[in-house]
Amino acid sequence: MQATPPSATASLPRRVVVREMGLRDGLQSVATIVPTAAKIEWIRDAYAAGEREIEVGSFVPPRLLPQLADTAEVLAFAQTLPGLRATVLVPNLKGAQRALEARAEMMLVPLSASHAHSLANLRKTPDQVLAEIARMRAERDASGARTQIEVGLSTAFGCTIQGAVDPAEVVRLVQAVLDIGVDAVSLADTVGYADPAMVSRLFEQVLKVAGERLVAAHFHDTRGLGLANVYAALQLGIARFDACSAGIGGCPHAPGASGNVATEDLVYMLHSMGIATGLDFDRLLALRAKIVHWLAGEPTHGTIWKAGLPRTMKAMEAAHA
Numbered sequence: 001m002q003a004t005p006p007s008a009t010a011s012l013p014r015r016v017v018v019r020e021m022g023l024r025d026g027l028q029s030v031a032t033i034v035p036t037a038a039k040i041e042w043i044r045d046a047y048a049a050g051e052r053e054i055e056v057g058s059f060v061p062p063r064l065l066p067q068l069a070d071t072a073e074v075l076a077f078a079q080t081l082p083g084l085r086a087t088v089l090v091p092n093l094k095g096a097q098r099a100l101e102a103r104a105e106m107m108l109v110p111l112s113a114s115h116a117h118s119l120a121n122l123r124k125t126p127d128q129v130l131a132e133i134a135r136m137r138a139e140r141d142a143s144g145a146r147t148q149i150e151v152g153l154s155t156a157f158g159c160t161i162q163g164a165v166d167p168a169e170v171v172r173l174v175q176a177v178l179d180i181g182v183d184a185v186s187l188a189d190t191v192g193y194a195d196p197a198m199v200s201r202l203f204e205q206v207l208k209v210a211g212e213r214l215v216a217a218h219f220h221d222t223r224g225l226g227l228a229n230v231y232a233a234l235q236l237g238i239a240r241f242d243a244c245s246a247g248i249g250g251c252p253h254a255p256g257a258s259g260n261v262a263t264e265d266l267v268y269m270l271h272s273m274g275i276a277t278g279l280d281f282d283r284l285l286a287l288r289a290k291i292v293h294w295l296a297g298e299p300t301h302g303t304i305w306k307a308g309l310p311r312t313m314k315a316m317e318a319a320h321a
């Protein structure tokens with residue numbers, strides 16, 4: 001007698017956190033500088049739409065990323081909204097010190113699994129970045145701040161400079177940062193090379209060493225597989241996904257590059273599958289329209305805004321509201 005195969009949807013999370021990356025991952029790769037007042041309006045609207053985790057910027061030298069020069073001010077506003085977990089990206093110890101001074105709730109530290117990407121991006125090898133992360137942890141502990149440290153393993157599925165990235169190297173780096181004592185890790189498909197089978201294999205391997213400390217997945221939709229990759233990670237119980245409103249982002253030097261999966265598209269898929277996000281779809285679409293206006297002339301991405309919700313879902317959404 002054959003055993004009943006397990007249902008593909010049986011293990012899906014009932015609730016998912018969508019972490020907004022547009023203000024950091026999105027804005028860092030477009031030329032337009034969005035005024036601080038508009039960023040504050042963006043955060044206010046996102047919060048009103050139900051977003052409770054937003055990456056508000058990056059503590060990098062303003063000459064490198066003038067788009068994010070106002071991160072301290074934007075973070076200070078975000079910290080006034082009750083229950084909002086505002087996070088910042090920090091590339092090095094100096095950035096970490098600024099995040100600690102600002103009492104950020106969480107700092108996201110990128111660690112490239114690709115040796116070549118690490119050198120190009122931070123001018124450090126992955127092992128030199130590990131040493132820096134150990135110094136950040138020590139600094140955090142000494143400061144008495146409650147700031148959590150999440151390490152985002154970038155280029156975990158491949159790299160435009162190096163090509164293939166060995167999954168064993170990803171697992172080694174995850175183990176190393178957990179040994180350093182960071183609070184959480186996430187896996188990022190920085191350049192959009194992942195497919196759902198790669199996602200299943202790598203997340204399975206990393207879950208074996210990280211367990212519940214593997215907290216999020218970060219997929220770029222560069223080649224149209226962003227949501228398929230989300231589904232693969234959902235099946236393994238991952239319940240936090242990075243996304244960019246209007247799918248903004250990409251790289252001015254890489255034609256066709258795009259940002260994270262679009263927040264609105266991700267929320268549509270999750271709600272259609274009966275997975276709760278706490279987010280108001282109409283408010284997200286209204287925010288999308290504002291962002292498109294603020295970034296006039298810059299490429300935006302996403303699909304659901306063109307056709308709108310299916311009739312079958314409109315009634316469901318209204319019932320949830």
Ligand SMILES: [Zn+2]
Nearest residue numbers: 025188190218
């Ligand atoms: Zn990214």
